Amino acid sequence: MQTTKNKREVRASRASTIDPDIARRFASTVSSVAIFLDEIRQFRAKSLGISGPQFALLMAVxxxxxxxxxxxxxxxxxxxxxxxxxxxxxxxxxxxxxIRRQVDSHDARVVKLSLSDKAYKQIAGLATEEQELNRFIFEETGGEALEQLTLQLGELQNRLEKATVKLASGL
Incomplete structure (x- = not known):
């Protein structure tokens, strides 16, 4: 019980030292990054003859x-x-x-998606371009630093999701 209280106190102490201007700049920077990532997705999608959201769907599948x-x-x-x-x-x-769409054999209400061989071939055709693009984007960031940043952003994503739930319920 004591350690939980201490963790909360440490978090509260850290949170109270966050400059609101820095938090706003961070949010603005992340928004800009998201916009550029979306533009890149649009270019990649166009090369497959699909829309950006459809490309996001393929990547998620x-x-x-x-x-x-x-x-x-x-x-x-x-x-x-x-x-x-x-x-x-x-x-x-x-x-x-x-995409292949199949009704789930265990539950006919569920449709499961998988990529077709054609999709895998087309995505593989983008691999060299993707490697070059990643090399350019992350040339000043090592693999370990990128992994750490990804973990931190994942944790932030979870906190933001919880924050939206808090806001929706009236804090």
């Missing part, structure tokens, strides 16, 4: 799928959109031959 497909609900959560959007877009991507 590729990352989440473990050999038996991934549910629309899980993909929607990963890309922060409503499942109906994933349903609509996955049907369009299925028509283009990039």
């Amino acid at each position: 590729m990352d989440l799928e473990q050999g038996e497909g991934v549910s629309i609900r899980h993909v929607a959560k990963a890309v922060h959109v409503d499942p109906s959007f994933i349903t609509t877009q996955s049907k369009l991507l299925e028509k283009k031959g990039l």
Whole structure:
């Protein structure tokens, strides 16, 4: 019990030392990074003949799928959109031959998505360009530092998600 209280006190102490201007600059910088990442996604999507959101859907399926497909609900959560959007877009991507949609054998209400062989080939075709782009973007950041930054941003993402829940419930 004492350690939990101490952890809360340390967090409260750290939080009270955060300059609001720095927090705002941080938020602005992160927003700018998100915009540039979205622009890069749009360029990559265009090379596959799809939209940026469709590309995000493909990448989420590729990352989440473990050999038996991934549910629309899980993909929607990963890309922060409503499942109906994933349903609509996955049907369009299925028509283009990039996604496979299958009814779950255990629950007929669930549709699972997986990438087609065509999608894997097209994404593999982007690999060299992606490596060059990553080399350019992260040339001054080592792999270990990038991993640490990714972990810190993941923790921040979790805190922001909790903050939105707090705000929605009236703090």
